[in-house]
Amino acid sequence: MTPPEPPVPTPHSAGRNSLVLIVYTSAIFVSALLLFSVQPLFTKMVLPRLGGSPAVWSVAMVFFQSLLLAGYAYAHFLMTIRNRMIPVVVHLVLLVVALLTLPLSIASGWGTPPSSGYAIWLLGLFVVSIGLPFFALAANNPMLQAWFVRTGHPDGPDPYFLYASSNIGSFLALLSYPVLLEPMFTLRTQNLVWTGGYGLLIVLIAGCGLLLWRSPEVAVTDIAADTDAPSPSWSPRLRWIFLAAVPSGLLIAVTVHISTDVAAAPLLWVLPLSLYLLTWVLVFQSRPLLPHAWMLMLQPLAIAGVIVLLAVGGEQNLLLTLGGHQLCFFIIAMACHGELARTRPPARYLTGFYVALSFGGMIGGLFAGLVAPFTFSWVAEYPILLVLTALCRPPEDERWPNWSGRIWAVIVGAAVALVVLAYQSGTITTSLIDNRITLAAVLAVICVLLAVGLQASRWKVAAMVALAVVVIRIYPADEGRVETVRSFFGVHKIVETPNGQYHVLMHGTTIHGAEKFLNDDGTPVTGRPEPISYYHKDGGIGQAIEAIRVRKGGPIRVAVIGLGSGSLTCAAQPGENWTFFEIDQTMVDTARDPKHFTFIQSCMPDLQPVMGDARLTFAKQPDGIYDLIIVDAYSSDAIPIHLATEEAMAIYKQKLAPQGAVVMHVSNRHLELASVVVGIADENDMKSWVFNEDSGRDNEYIFSTNVVISAREEADVGTLAANSTWALTEPEDHQRVWTDDYSNVLGAVWRRLREGE
16 A cells, blocks of 8 residues: 655645754753763762762763663653653653652762672662653653654654754763863752753653644654564664674773873863764764764774774873874774664664663673673773774675775775884884784784775674784783782772882872882892882971971871872871771772782781771761871872862861861872862961972982961961971962862863963
């Protein structure tokens, strides 16, 4: 039976079509804007519960992806109902009920995390606190697209362009949060604005439902009668899941890798996620700006580029390494998502397609965000997923025609250029036997030749990629012996320098402590270990400890937030009372192990740190007992903001003895934090002195330190007040004070950049 011809558009129907397009596009855009702005907003509210750990963001991503799947499945179920108005009514009721749970807040009873099982506890907190409103938002994209198909709009048969609109909203929300929302508004104001946006969205979705209700019945009948296109079999569905899972997992893996092995710069997670969203925008455009064939040509080169970057490491050229990893990730994600766009089903099966995409996204997120951190002691998920990206290439029977030799020659030449570039920069020697970078680069070029020049099967390419990453892992590098320790709070490396003279604790590319095991003549160091790195007696922290000790004229009582390698245990003198606060049990175990560090064994063998987030555990300490409080808690160069706010300083002051002082270690490559500490101290009626001096002894693992000491009166800091290396500093008039409700990380980044000019 021949289906009826669609009605010829009239001026009225043309105007109606424009209205439908505007209202539906606006609703999808606003929904995506809310969906991705709530993620950094609520995650920032949760961070203080777990020490500001970057892993909170990875677990949050797993939650968001999982609930996205639930929302897509709910939308798919509703759209199986023949009555077109029942889904509208049900969904509007859900949205209104969710609105009644706003503004966002952490559910009661979830204030203090357990001593273990942080990831599961965190997922429960997210579900109970924002599960319902996020679930309702998650269903909007596929459901509104399905409604749009039923409105009879001329673009209804291929509504996937609306997915691009959705991801534009997500992209803008993600970029605007650190640039506009966080610097301008407090968390409470952001929350109220978000709640108002949720109300606006309900109005827009009600408008979409009204337009659907007033749509001609014949349009729905025509769509329902489209039986020419068979339902997708399990084979394409499984491939959709796989193509969505690999870049989703790779998103988390590349973020963890660059923040662990390259640089833990603040807000670094924004860049890979922004690129990930941008790929969805580009591939679902009616006329893609970057043709899919181009991305498939470049994908082997991107894989080869990652292989070379992994072999080179993260400290050769910071900007080149960061840019290289993210450019390669963008190309790989474009190739995977382009395959999804190329193989998408007819509009009739739209919601099932989105369920497969979200299921794949959840699988990838679960692997990289939950399984890998508890399975591997290093960031193994990155090379594993890199191998899987080779399997995302089209099968042989869907491969494009043979290309001109000129095209693949350019690609192979570019791969070789990577090797030449590395050679010219001095990272590759002329010895092909003794350098793993050269071996990895050769294997990378072979991968490109197989994929592009010889049109080899994806399984052969994947096998070669696997061989390359295995070579990188097992082939020794010239950096001494390295042992990795991984926990919820990150990956720590214990590096033994090539001659065995020093053991160094690193988190990311930041050194968090070091111990000298051999003297310059090669003889073992004996006796009480000397605190070095940032804790040397001549550094800011060492001077502060001695000044408070002299000012009191006897043993002092000290609280230290952050254990690290245990260096400061050897700064204590007999008769003194030192209490350490630490959130990461693996750090305690590492510092206790004499094969790594001997500070605790030699100086404080009976040490029992107070475990948990210091903001929560320290608040439970008795008032007015500490002569000195040392705050030295960092995750690489990322800071736990909740330990550097006006309210946090109020807690420190409350715990100080009458003439006590607070020392905050603020050395940081990316953030200017001294002015932040001066500001929060001033709000608590405390004066601050800033120490910032280069030791000139980096070769001895004795580093420059940036330290701020704050006290009620000048006399409380003893001789430091008259010391020329300590500058009494007033707060900046134009700089807003950090509170539990407001912080401006981007401003701290900008101040550090200006200092470097």
